[in-house]
Amino acid sequence: MNKPITQFIEKYFLHFNAASLVDAAKGYEKQLQQGSKMLVSLAGAMSTAELGKIFAEMIRQDKVHIVSCTGANLEEDVMNLVAHSHYKRVPNYRDLTPQDERDLLDKGLNRVTDTCIPEEEAFRRIQKHIVKIWKDAEAKGERYFPHEYMYKLLLSGVLEEHYEIDLKDSWMYAAAEKNLPIVVPGWEDSTMGNIFASYVVKGELKASTVKSGIEYMTFLADWYSKNTQPEVSKGIGFFQIGGGIAGDFPICVVPMLYQDLEQTDTPFWSYFCQISDSTTSYGSYSGAVPNEKITWGKLDIDTPKYIIESDATIVAPLVFAYLLGM
Numbered sequence: 318m319n320k321p322i323t324q325f326i327e328k329y330f331l332h333f334n335a336a337s338l339v340d341a342a343k344g345y346e347k348q349l350q351q352g353s354k355m356l357v358s359l360a361g362a363m364s365t366a367e368l369g370k371i372f373a374e375m376i377r378q379d380k381v382h383i384v385s386c387t388g389a390n391l392e393e394d395v396m397n398l399v400a401h402s403h404y405k406r407v408p409n410y411r412d413l414t415p416q417d418e419r420d421l422l423d424k425g426l427n428r429v430t431d432t433c434i435p436e437e438e439a440f441r442r443i444q445k446h447i448v449k450i451w452k453d454a455e456a457k458g459e460r461y462f463p464h465e466y467m468y469k470l471l472l473s474g475v476l477e478e479h480y481e482i483d484l485k486d487s488w489m490y491a492a493a494e495k496n497l498p499i500v501v502p503g504w505e506d507s508t509m510g511n512i513f514a515s516y517v518v519k520g521e522l523k524a525s526t527v528k529s530g531i532e533y534m535t536f537l538a539d540w541y542s543k544n545t546q547p548e549v550s551k552g553i554g555f556f557q558i559g560g561g562i563a564g565d566f567p568i569c570v571v572p573m574l575y576q577d578l579e580q581t582d583t584p585f586w587s588y589f590c591q592i593s594d595s596t597t598s599y600g601s602y603s604g605a606v607p608n609e610k611i612t613w614g615k616l617d618i619d620t621p622k623y624i625i626e627s628d629a630t631i632v633a634p635l636v637f638a639y640l641l642g643m
Contacts, residue, residue, distance in 0.1 A: 322638040334627050341590040341623035342639040345556060348588045348621075349640075352551040354382035354544055355588070356567060360559025362429045364393035366630045369488035371637045376491040380640055382553075383498040383540065385567040388507025391464055391499070394489040395471065396439035399479035403435035440508055446475045447509065448516065455526040462528045462536075463509070464499040468492075498540055500533045502566035530566075537570045538578075545584050552587025558629045560593055560603025572614035589616050590623040592632045 330339045348355060357375075359368070375381050397404070407413070407421075410431045418428070426433035434440075450469050454461060461469075470476065471493045484490055492499065504510045504527075516522040544550055557564040574583040589610070595603035607622035616622065625632050 318642070320642050322635070322643040326635060326639055334625055337623055337625045338627075338632055338635060339639075341625055342636045344588055344621045344623060345554065345590065345636065346640055348552075348554045349380060353554055353587050354550045354552075355380065355554045355556055356383045356385060357381050358555070358557045358559075358563045358567060359384065359386035359390045360557075360561045360563040361629060362389065362393065362432075363558055363629065363633070364390045364397065364488070365429050365432055365434065367397065367486070368630075368633060369394050369397070369491075370486045371634050371641070372488040373486060373491035374641055375637050376488060376495060376497060378641065380637075381497070382544070383500070384492065385500045385502065385563050387561070387563050388463065388501055388504040388510050390563070391467060391489070391501050391504070392443070392507055392509045393434070394487055395443060395467060395476075396434060398482055398484075398487045398490070399442050399476050400435055400438035401481040403438040405433040405435070407431050407433060440512075442476070442479050443470070443509070444512055446470055446473075448512075451513065451516070451522055451526055455522060460526055460528055462499075462533065463501045463504040464492075466527070468496065498536075500537050500567055502530050502533060502562045504530070534566070534570065534573070537567060538574055541570050542574065542580070542583070552584055554588030555586045555590070557589070557591040557593075558633050560591070560595055560601075564591070565602050568610070568615050569613075575614055585617040585620055586615060588621050590625070592625045592627065592629040592636075594626060594628055 326339055326342075330336060345355065357372075363372075372381075405426055407428065408431055410428065413421075421428055421433060425436040427436055428434075447466060447470055450466055450473075454466075467489060471487075471490050491497075505514060513522065513527060514524075517524050541553060545553055555568060557568075568586065571583060571585055574580045589607050591607065593603055595601060597604045597606060607616060607624055610616040611618065
């Protein structure tokens with residue numbers, strides 16, 4: 318069977334971070350083969366980096382069982398779906414002056430490193446439809462999580478006229494089709510979260526219409542408990558892209574169950590890998606080595622642990638390509 322990417326990786330990725338990548342990919346593969354499930358966390362701007370081109374296939378092939386992501390990653394995949402041609406790349410972003418940055422703002426272009434998200438085409442195309450879904454739910458006395466509202470938006474078909482990329486390259490659409498569990502900690506600081514808050518300030522929506530972060534944690538606690546039952550899986554692995562709240566929020570569910578709820582039979586995460594270019598440093602979660610998580614009751618002594626200190630936009634697609642047999 319022809320697997321050019323996999324064969325290239327196995328032949329040339331032999332030492333240092335390259336070897337860590339191969340070890341982590343093989344460890345992920347072993348988890349799936351032994352009947353474990355996998356959580357993938359997305360921090361940074363991975364959706365704007367178009368990770369959906371390969372992550373969607375990971376979801377379709379059941380190599381991801383739950384996602385934790387920032388509100389930005391939740392919405393930016395959908396924004397790319399409906400406004401891709403309006404994005405502007407700025408290769409010389411390191412040379413921009415404060416005035417250059419202000420000029421981008423005045424043009425409605427919000428910059429993420431070398432890529433500008435077009436506010437009018439991206440945010441506004443989604444806004445009128447998502448606001449209607451929020452208001453319809455509230456009128457019926459219904460409440461949903463942020464990702465559930467986005468699933469409703471995608472599956473309703475109201476955005477179809479705006480699609481600008483192949484639908485198979487949207488990880489959110491793949492997730493919606495499978496009704497994949499997602500937790501979105503800190504959703505309030507995303508653009509859609511800000512828009513929702515503005516309607517609450519104006520008195521047009523109630524804050525309670527969107528379920529909260531605490532409710533996400535209680536949902537995750539229930540999901541983790543059910544999915545670590547021996548008849549369901551051989552454990553849950555944790556594949557972390559970047560750091561921050563997308564990683565720290567879900568990994569804490571294990572010590573919460575074990576310590577705060579005194580469910581002392583709760584298993585630790587069965588695998589851990591982090592892709593990060595964060596320098597190991599004082600007081601940093603993203604820069605903490607995996608062994609530190611043992612002291613917090615998240616990982617065990619013999620949990621397979623990997624850290625790939627590199628750019629996630631390079632590393633994550635390679636790991637996923639390996640897992641997909643490309």
